[in-house]
Amino acid sequence: MKQPALPAHRTRSRRRLGLRGKLMLSLCLMCLVTVALVWLLVTRLMEPQYNKFIQNRLQHRLDLLADRFDEAAENGVIISQRNFFGVSLGQEFWAGLNEDINAGHIDLGDTCVDVADTSLRCINHVENLYPCLLHEGDGAQFGGGHTSTWDTSAAIALRRATFEQGTLFEILEQGTSRQMVLGCTAGGGQYVILVSANLARIDEAGQVLGKLLPSVGLGMLLLCLLCSLWISRWIARPIAQLSAAARQIAGGNYDVQVSVDQDDEFGLLAQDFNHMAGEVKRSAQMQRELLANVSHDLRTPLTLIRGYAETVRDLTGGDPARRTEQLNIIVDETDRLSGLVNSVMELSKVSSGADKPVPVDFDMAQLCEEVAERYEAVCAQNGWTLQLEADAPCPVHADPAMMERVLHNLLGNAMHHIGEDGVFVLRAIPLMEGGCRVEIEDHGPGIRPEDLPHIFDRYYRSRSDAGKAGTGLGLSITKAILQGHGFRFGVNSGLGKGSLFWFQAEGARGEE
Numbered sequence: 340m341k342q343p344a345l346p347a348h349r350t351r352s353r354r355r356l357g358l359r360g361k362l363m364l365s366l367c368l369m370c371l372v373t374v375a376l377v378w379l380l381v382t383r384l385m386e387p388q389y390n391k392f393i394q395n396r397l398q399h400r401l402d403l404l405a406d407r408f409d410e411a412a413e414n415g416v417i418i419s420q421r422n423f424f425g426v427s428l429g430q431e432f433w434a435g436l437n438e439d440i441n442a443g444h445i446d447l448g449d450t451c452v453d454v455a456d457t458s459l460r461c462i463n464h465v466e467n468l469y470p471c472l473l474h475e476g477d478g479a480q481f482g483g484g485h486t487s488t489w490d491t492s493a494a495i496a497l498r499r500a501t502f503e504q505g506t507l508f509e510i511l512e513q514g515t516s517r518q519m520v521l522g523c524t525a526g527g528g529q530y531v532i533l534v535s536a537n538l539a540r541i542d543e544a545g546q547v548l549g550k551l552l553p554s555v556g557l558g559m560l561l562l563c564l565l566c567s568l569w570i571s572r573w574i575a576r577p578i579a580q581l582s583a584a585a586r587q588i589a590g591g592n593y594d595v596q597v598s599v600d601q602d603d604e605f606g607l608l609a610q611d612f613n614h615m616a617g618e619v620k621r622s623a624q625m626q627r628e629l630l631a632n633v634s635h636d637l638r639t640p641l642t643l644i645r646g647y648a649e650t651v652r653d654l655t656g657g658d659p660a661r662r663t664e665q666l667n668i669i670v671d672e673t674d675r676l677s678g679l680v681n682s683v684m685e686l687s688k689v690s691s692g693a694d695k696p697v698p699v700d701f702d703m704a705q706l707c708e709e710v711a712e713r714y715e716a717v718c719a720q721n722g723w724t725l726q727l728e729a730d731a732p733c734p735v736h737a738d739p740a741m742m743e744r745v746l747h748n749l750l751g752n753a754m755h756h757i758g759e760d761g762v763f764v765l766r767a768i769p770l771m772e773g774g775c776r777v778e779i780e781d782h783g784p785g786i787r788p789e790d791l792p793h794i795f796d797r798y799y800r801s802r803s804d805a806g807k808a809g810t811g812l813g814l815s816i817t818k819a820i821l822q823g824h825g826f827r828f829g830v831n832s833g834l835g836k837g838s839l840f841w842f843q844a845e846g847a848r849g850e851e
Contacts, residue, residue: 362574366567367560374556390519393536394508397521401534403445404452407436408525408532418526419462428463440465453489453533455498461489462530472511472518473497473535494533497522501531510538577605581612593620644672696738696823700847703775704729704767706739710746711765714754722761723754729767733775734847741820742844748813749779749840758782758837773846780839786832794830 411418417429439445451473452465461474474491493511497520501507507522517538525532580597587595595616597609650665707729714725735742746765753763764780786794795818821828821842828842 360571362571363564363567366563366570370559370563371556374559378556390510390538393519393538394521397450397519397534397536400445400447400450401521401523401532404532404534405523405525407432407439408530409527412526412529418530419456433463449536451533451535453494453498453531453535455494455531455533457502457529459490459495459498459502459531461494464489468518468535468537470516471535472513472516473520473533497533498531501533507533511535577609581609584612584616588616588619593623641672641676644669696741696820698737698824699739700734700736700849701739703733703735703737703742703777703844704731704769706742707746707765707767707777710743710750714750717754723757724762725750726762726764728764731767731769733767733769733844735774735844736846736848737824737826737844741824745817745820745842746777746779748817752813752840753779753781753783753838756781756783756838758784770843770846774844775846776841776843778839778841780837782837785834785836786830786838787834791830791832795828 408418411429411432416432418432419429420427436445440447447465447467449467450465451468451471453461453473454463455461464474466474472493474489474494497507497509501522501524505524507520509520511518511520518535519538520533520535522531522533524530577597584595584597593616596613600606648669708727711725711727717723718725750763750765757763758781760782762782764778766776766778766780768776768778770776795814818828824845826842826844828840830838830840832838
């Protein structure tokens with residue numbers, strides 16, 4: 340089949356970036372953004388975060404030690420005493436502190452601890468750093484006594500600064516070594532505690548990684564291009580199939596179906612597309628049937644009108660009785676044509692929304708009574724019986740003119756399929772939750788099961804109605820009106836059991 344020409348706007352869109360190109364561009368941009376974030380983390384953020392981590396760890400250890408000193412000072416426990424011979428330590432305090440360290444309550448691994456008094460001289464220490472930029476020593480637990488080699492100029496300067504400021508934060512650098520020092524006063528301001536730890540050269544590692552990132556980023560970009568090419572083809576393939584199928588439907592091929600081989604949103608879209616294609620095909624078939632039915636219904640009255648008009652002109656112009664009879668036939672057939680055209684126009688207005696409902700509060704039971712009165716003559720003429728069951732008031736909120744049209748359509752349909760007993764029923768039943776249910780029942784032959792799902796469809800006529808006069812638009816107009824009101828409706832039927840058409844109207848709203 341020759342493919343239909345693409346619209347101009349579609350031809351222009353092919354020059355733009357398609358779905359595959361957008362997917363590839365998006366994935367590549369994500370790759371570049373990821374590399375940029377890694378570069379920022381390595382070169383700008385890693386060292387500050389690392390220093391912050393070391394600082395928090397040292398601060399925790401410093402707080403634990405300071406709390407012990409403050410508690411001892413408050414309880415009068417001897418921490419140290421300076422006399423003529425030097426400094427004597429409170430054995431009970433330092434022994435308890437060493438027990439906590441050995442038990443793991445205070446972790447001093449990879450940490451240097453320096454404790455000094457107001458003389459700015461070291462009274463005790465723990466050295467677990469090698470090398471230590473603050474002072475040099477062989478390392479000892481608390482209680483090792485005073486050693487003059489611990490009183491370096493750097494240590495004394497930091498102790499003095501801590502006494503003056505109350506707290507201390509310094510980073511010492513010597514060659515390739517870096518060391519963070521934190522300090523605070525403790526024991527009622529009589530002591531200074533300095534804790535320090537070595538800092539790794541994160542900046543050098545960042546420089547090395549920064550040099551590697553361009554090549555790594557290029558490799559990631561190439562890999563991303565390959566992956567995005569495959570992913571874009573995988574995602575775009577079902578869309579391309581749907582697009583090709585849509586073009587075939589636009590060209591008139593309603594039998595096209597899209598294969599459903601994915602259990603995801605694309606698979607669901609393909610199922611919906613296939614359902615749409617089936618509905619379009621069925622709608623096109625019904626439109627063809629409508630044209631055939633309307634053509635037949637138009638041809639018959641037009642032929643009769645033309646034939647009787649010619650007869651009146653050529654043969655019966657002088658016979659008043661026959662002329663009047665034939666002119667009446669012409670008038671009746673003209674009315675039939677007008678009714679057919681009006682039905683088509685009414686359906687078009689209601690379906691397109693041009694004729695919108697104007698709902699008001701009224702009594703549906705009273706409307707049913709008024710409509711039923713109009714069928715008394717035709718029932719008497721044909722020996723039929725219309726049973727009206729609308730004794731209780733049924734206040735509803737709807738367009739009364741449209742509801743009247745719905746009642747006429749459903750009653751006309753019931754008369755068209757009336758049973759041998761000649762009885763059809765109109766009911767208006769008030770509902771507990773408000774509103775009412777209207778039922779139109781006939782005792783006719785019923786509706787075939789395969790026709791039930793389509794009985795309200797536009798242009799649809801069941802097989803049992805084939806060849807009968809009418810366009811099959813009455814129930815379609817009814818459906819459009821009820822949908823415009825938002826009312827529920829349906830039909831219950833079975834072969835040989837008659838049919839019951841129903842709808843439920845919304846209750847009256849009163850003064851709002």
